[in-house]
Amino acid sequence: MASSGVAASNDEYTGSLYVFEAPVRVWHWVHALTLTVLAITGYFIANPLPSQTGEASDSFLMGNIRLVHFSAAMVFAVGLVLRLYWAIVGNRYARGMLTPPFWERVYWRRMWHEIKMYLFLTRKVAKYRGHNPLAMMFMWLFNLWLAIFMICTGFALYSQGAGADSWADTLFGWVFLIEPSSQAVRMWHYVGMWVMVAFAIVHIYMVIRADVMSRQNGISAMIDGYRRFKDDGPRSPQ
Amino acid sequence: MPAKETFYDVMRKHGITRRSFLKFCSLTAAGLGLGPEFAGKLAHALENKPRTPVIWLHGLECTCCSESFIRSGNPLAGDVILSMISLDYSDTLMAAAGYQAEELLEQTIEKYDGEYILACEGNPPLNEDGMYCIQGGKPYVEKLRHMADHCKAIIAWGSCASWGCVQAAKPNPTQATPIHKVILDKPIVKVPGCPPIAEVMTGVITYMVAFDRLPPLDRQGRPKMFYGQRLHDKCYRRPHFDAGQFVEAFDDEGARKGYCLYKVGCKGPTTYNACSTIEWNGGLSWPVKSGHGCLGCAEDNFWDKGSFYSAVTNLKVAGNVEANAEKVGGTLAAAAAIGVAAHAAGTVISKATGKRSKQAEEVNNG
Numbered sequence: 001m002a003s004s005g006v007a008a009s010n011d012e013y014t015g016s017l018y019v020f021e022a023p024v025r026v027w028h029w030v031h032a033l034t035l036t037v038l039a040i041t042g043y044f045i046a047n048p049l050p051s052q053t054g055e056a057s058d059s060f061l062m063g064n065i066r067l068v069h070f071s072a073a074m075v076f077a078v079g080l081v082l083r084l085y086w087a088i089v090g091n092r093y094a095r096g097m098l099t100p101p102f103w104e105r106v107y108w109r110r111m112w113h114e115i116k117m118y119l120f121l122t123r124k125v126a127k128y129r130g131h132n133p134l135a136m137m138f139m140w141l142f143n144l145w146l147a148i149f150m151i152c153t154g155f156a157l158y159s160q161g162a163g164a165d166s167w168a169d170t171l172f173g174w175v176f177l178i179e180p181s182s183q184a185v186r187m188w189h190y191v192g193m194w195v196m197v198a199f200a201i202v203h204i205y206m207v208i209r210a211d212v213m214s215r216q217n218g219i220s221a222m223i224d225g226y227r228r229f230k231d232d233g234p235r236s237p238q
Numbered sequence: 239m240p241a242k243e244t245f246y247d248v249m250r251k252h253g254i255t256r257r258s259f260l261k262f263c264s265l266t267a268a269g270l271g272l273g274p275e276f277a278g279k280l281a282h283a284l285e286n287k288p289r290t291p292v293i294w295l296h297g298l299e300c301t302c303c304s305e306s307f308i309r310s311g312n313p314l315a316g317d318v319i320l321s322m323i324s325l326d327y328s329d330t331l332m333a334a335a336g337y338q339a340e341e342l343l344e345q346t347i348e349k350y351d352g353e354y355i356l357a358c359e360g361n362p363p364l365n366e367d368g369m370y371c372i373q374g375g376k377p378y379v380e381k382l383r384h385m386a387d388h389c390k391a392i393i394a395w396g397s398c399a400s401w402g403c404v405q406a407a408k409p410n411p412t413q414a415t416p417i418h419k420v421i422l423d424k425p426i427v428k429v430p431g432c433p434p435i436a437e438v439m440t441g442v443i444t445y446m447v448a449f450d451r452l453p454p455l456d457r458q459g460r461p462k463m464f465y466g467q468r469l470h471d472k473c474y475r476r477p478h479f480d481a482g483q484f485v486e487a488f489d490d491e492g493a494r495k496g497y498c499l500y501k502v503g504c505k506g507p508t509t510y511n512a513c514s515t516i517e518w519n520g521g522l523s524w525p526v527k528s529g530h531g532c533l534g535c536a537e538d539n540f541w542d543k544g545s546f547y548s549a550v551t552n553l554k555v556a557g558n559v560e561a562n563a564e565k566v567g568g569t570l571a572a573a574a575a576i577g578v579a580a581h582a583a584g585t586v587i588s589k590a591t592g593k594r595s596k597q598a599e600e601v602n603n604g
Contacts, residue, residue: 046550046564048501051492052482061482118581120588160508164456164466173457180401180458180538182508187543187553187563194567198574205578209585 013127013235019093020225027083028222031143034076035196041069042193070158077151084144093130097143100136107133113237124237127215129227135206142199146192153189157182245284245447259284269441269516270453271463283448290447291346291354293385294328297378298371298405298414299360303396304330306433309519310440326354329373340374343381347388355446356389358382360398361405362420363412370412379420386421391452393427393442394418400428400460401538408542418459425452428459430511432535437516438464460510469506469532472514475499493529503547504531511536 020028044065052059087098101107111133116122118134126132131139156175159168160182179185211218217228249259263284264277272280296304308331326332327342334342346354363370368377386392394417397403405414418426429442442461445453453461470476478484479498486492486501500507506514509532513524525532531547534540544552550564 048484048549049482051484051486051497051501056477056481056483059481059483063480063482065482120584123588123592160468161471164462176457181540181543182510183505183534183537183543183551184539184553186508187551190550190563191553191567191570194570197567197571201571201574201578205582209582213585213589 012129014229014232016226016228017129018225019091019130019227020221021086021090021094022225023082023086024090024094025222025225027079027086030075030079031083032200034072034079035200037072038069038076039193039197041065041072042190045069046190073151073154073158076147077155080147080151096131096136097139100133100140111137117237122237125213125215126237127229127235138199138203142196142203146196146199150189150192150196153185153192156185157189243289244287245289248289249284266441266444269437270445280444280448283450287448287450290390290450291326291350292357292443292447293326293343293346293354293389294331294357294359295378295382295385296329296373297358297360297362297382297398298412299396299398299403301330301359302433303359303398303439304328306436307439308436310436343385347385351388352390354389355391355393355443356385356424357393357395357443358399358417359395361402361414361416363405363414364420365411365413370414382417382420386424389424391425391427391446392417392421393429393446394459395429395439396434397430397432397535397540400430401540403432404541406541426459427452427455427461430460430465430536430538434536435464435512435516435518438512456510464512464516465510465536467510469509469511469514469526473506473526474514475526488529496529499526499529499531500549502531503545503549505534505537505540505546506532509534509537509540 045062048062052061084098087095110126113122113124113126114132114134117125130136152172152175155168155172159166159173162168164173175185176182179188207218210216211220215230215233217226217230221227246259250256254262260277260281263281264274267274267276267280270276294304326346327339329339332339332342362368362377362379362382364379368379371378373381394400398405398414399417402410402414402416405412406416418428427442427446429439431438438461441464442453445461453463456462456465470479473479475496475498478496479500483495483497484492484501485497485499488502498504504526506526513532514526517524517527533546534543542552544560544562548562550562552560553563553566554560
C-alpha cells in the first residue's frame, strides 16, 4: 500500500518509471496557474490599483478583479477535491499528498537524511521514485492543509457577499463561529496567500535544484509523468 | 401597579394619544421589515398583553447606547419605548436613586420572576472578583448574575455587552467580558455597535415585548433584520468600489467626488450593521455619507486591529507581538526568496569544495 518502497529492489531505481499519472499532472499545473491568478488578484483586492477616472458606469475594474478571483477560487477548490479523489483511486505516488507514511520508521530515517543533505551536512544523495520524504511533508502541509485553510476562509468571506442563505454560508459560515471578526478572517486569508507564495518560491527552487543536483529528474517528471534516474547505482545515499 | 397592566395602558398614562400609538405601531412594523398587516397585530399585542418589564443595567460602558436610544430619530418611538422602560429600572433614566432604585430590582424579581427582559449596557469586569465595577456596594457581575437568573431573555446592548469593546482591548487589565461569556443559560440577543442605531434598539425591544419571543438571529446572535448584511452590500458608494474608484487621501479629488473609502480604511466590507440603510439621527447621515470610512464598531475585536485608516490591518503574530498583515506576509515571502538564494549559493560552494576535496583525495591515493 502506501509503503515508501523499502523492499523495492534496485531495479526499480534505474532507467525510467511512470510515477505521476495524467490527473496528477493536470491538477499540478491547474493548481499552479490558479494559485498565481489567486495571489495576484487577491493582492489587488487587499491593495486596490490606483483610482480609476471617469464615470463609475464606465469601469468595472474592481468588480472584474473579484470575479476573476472568485472564478479561479472555484477551479482551485474543485481541483483539490478531484485531486483528493485521485489520491484514493490513483497509484501509490498520488497518495503521498494525502497520507505521507508518517508511521513508517524508514520515512523518518530518509527524512533525516534529506534534512542533513539540505543543511550541507552530507554530500550523499539518495534516489527517490516519488517525492522525497521532506518534499512529501511540504506537499501535505501546504497543498493539502494550507489549501483547505484558504478554501474555508475564502468561501467564508465569499459567503458575506453571497448572503446569509447562500450555499457558501451553509457550507463555510462556521468559520465565523471560530473567529467572529470577519476582518480577522480576511487578514488570515491574506497572510495565508503570502505563506503560499513563500511555499511556491521554495518549491520551485527545490525542484530546479533537484533537477540539477539529484540523481533523478525533477521538472520533466511533472510534464510527461516519468521519473528518470541518472545513474544505475544503488538507491541508498551515496 | 396592577399586574395586568398593558403597554397601551402605560402609554396612555404617559399622555400618548391613540393616534400616536397607532403611528408608532406602523412605523415600528415597517422598521422591523414586517408586512403592512403587522401594524395591526403589533397594536393588538401591545393593547392586550400584560406589559413585559424591561430592566436596563449598566456595567463598564460609556452610556453611548443610552444616549443613542434617547435620540431615536423618530421621537415618537423614543418616547413610547422610553416611557415603557423607565418605569422599571434604568440607572440613567429613572427618577429613583439609591436604596429606592435598588429596591425596584427586587420588586421586579418578586412580581415578574422569569418574565422580564434584561437589557445590559456595558459588560462586567471579572478581574479581582469584579472589583473594577461596583454598584450599590457590590461588584456589578454579581448584580448581573442575580438579575439574569430571574429574567426571560437578555439584550446585550452595544459592542461592550456583545463583544467587550474598548475596555476589553489588550491587555484588558480589568478582564472586561462580554455578556454571553458570563451568562450561559439565557437566550441573548446581541445588538452590537458603538453605539447601536437608535431605531435598531427600539425595533429590537419592541419586537421582543410585543411578540414575546426573540427576533430571528444570525449565527452570532444578532437580529437578522438589522445585521443580515454588511454596510458594503448596501452602501451608496458601492458602485465606485466595483469601478475601482477610490479615495486615496482625504483631501484628494476622489474624496470630493464621493468615491469609495476602502483604501483609506473603510471597514464596510467586513461590518454587519444597518448604517447604510437606516442611517443615523433620523436618516440625517452616517459615517460614509459624511466622508469618513466605517470603523467597524459593530464587529468583534474592531478596537484591536491596528489603524482605522488601513484596509490591511494588524494581526497577532506571536504572544503580544502584533504587526500589519501586509508586512508579516511580505517579510515571509522575502525571507523565503533570500533563503532560497542563500541556499543556492551554499550549494555552489559545497559543490566546489566537494570537488576540490575529491581531487585531493585522488591525488593522495594516486
